[in-house]
Amino acid sequence: MPQLTDEDVTQDTDGSPAAPEARTCGQSEAPAPAARPGTWMTPEEYGASRATLWTGAVVLVTDADGRVLVQSVDYRPDRLLPGGAVDAGEAPAAAAARAMYEELGVEGRYPRGLAVDWIPADAPGMPPGMRFPGEILHVFDGGTWTRDRIDSVRLPAQEITGIHFAEPAELPALMDAGDARRALSALRARINGGGAALLEDGRPTTPTALDRLGVLRSRRTPLHGTWHPGAVPAHLTPRDPAGWLFAPDGRVLLLVARATGAVHLPPPTAGRTAAALPLGYRYADQGAHPRTAARLTALPPGPDPAYARLLATPDQVRELSDWGPAGHEELAAVHGARAHLSLPSPPRTPPTELPAEGCHW
Structure with a gap:
């Protein structure tokens, strides 16, 4: 990380600010101080150099049969995991809990992370006018919901038009490609139990055996009875x-x-x-x-x-x-x-x- 300094402060060799030198009338200007070793930036320069990204939080919920909760919305044709943008000054886990209450009427806390995904600025499907800068999206574990908890869902008057539980292999057909990759990677991370997965555009940076083999990309063979x-x-x-x-x-x-x-x-x-x-x-x-x-x-x-x-x-x-x-x-x-x-x-x-x-x- 670059070292930060104020533009108008110089350092003497012992590290303390140098006092201005006195000059007599007609004396030429003092030579410019030698450049400092290393990389120096003002706070303004350093702040301007940092990447700007959006932050989002979604929640992965399954039912007792291992199907994933997805919701329909009134502003796009594909399905989404519940969640959304993290507000300014808001922690991602708090944003996940707020979104679950606003979108599904369900109160809860979701402290366990399943995945953190870096979404590039050139991700497909983003309208140019949005000026999408890229996003860090957190996927939290919503657990396995019972029938009673599912029945307690209350949808808002607008935005969320319905929910249903989808077989994992159905997600690529229901969701945006990046959203489906992210959801399946998060679901595998939950089953793995090895901690949150780091993703880049929905793909694990360190794939596990379940990731490498593409487990859950095909419909599971039902054997009920x-x-x-x-x-x-x-x-x-x-x-x-x-x-x-x-x-x-x-x-x-x-x-x-x-x-x-x-x-x-x-x-x-x-x-x-x-x-x-x-x-x-x-x-x-x-x-x-x-x-x-x-x-x-x-x-x-x-x-x-x-x-x-x-x-x-x-x-x-x-x-x-x-x-x-x-x-x-x-x-x-x-x-x-x-x-x-x-x-x-x-x-x-x-x-x-x-x-x-x-x-x-």
């Missing part, structure tokens, strides 16, 4: 068996299709396992979809390069899936199986991609 503990009854035909395969740290194996970003639980045979037990099954679409829990002891080299293999917490797997209300019952059964296998409860950290050559535990 009812959850039943135990083995599949003999009169039902098992379909698409899947395994909750635990690493020693309590995380589980997750497959991600590189072409689409779609996530899947692996088949029970995806690795060498021990202490396998039938966890339960999901009854949906006139079929029983069994789940097995087991401890992973080794993972062979990746048999299919089209899939990445990640380790994620069971809760992260649940948040990346569209399983309906029964997903909570299944998740509870998974945690019970983890405890039965004497495995730790894993802290939420960004999912990590496993090497293609496999690994042993």
Whole structure:
């Protein structure tokens, strides 16, 4: 940062202001002082050199099925996250709370940041007359809303014309491209649990595995229906068996299709396992979809390069899936199986991609 000084103050070699030198009549002007070392600017010069940017704050809210709240407005055709401009002298978190109350009639505090995005001055879609200088936009975590909280929304008489919850993969079709990138990056940052993401025009400066693989860019495969503990009854035909395969740290194996970003639980045979037990099954679409829990002891080299293999917490797997209300019952059964296998409860950290050559535990 440049050093600041007043224009009319000079410094002596010892750092103190120099006294003006006396001159006799007819004496020539004193030579100009030598230039100071380093970079010096007046406060006015330094202030004029700084970039001017707008500041905004929006809030990312999901429902119990992992869909994102977007709102329709009367001044543009695409959808927006709730929020808006930060007023002069206003903290971004305070602006987020104010906007949520003004736009949705919902009181709350949103101290947890999910992302901070730098939006360039030449971002598309900005009218020239606006003289858009660029913006720093904060994305705050609005949490998961219950049905009662959603029903408590009260829209103002103008500006906000409606809200709905959108599947994450629908956001690029509903929103401006930059807004959709930002919302998906913030949602991945929430699932990662590794702190707020730094974005440039909606793109993470340090992409995580979920970012690199484009997770949530394709519609999640819905698997609703009812959850039943135990083995599949003999009169039902098992379909698409899947395994909750635990690493020693309590995380589980997750497959991600590189072409689409779609996530899947692996088949029970995806690795060498021990202490396998039938966890339960999901009854949906006139079929029983069994789940097995087991401890992973080794993972062979990746048999299919089209899939990445990640380790994620069971809760992260649940948040990346569209399983309906029964997903909570299944998740509870998974945690019970983890405890039965004497495995730790894993802290939420960004999912990590496993090497293609496999690994042993």
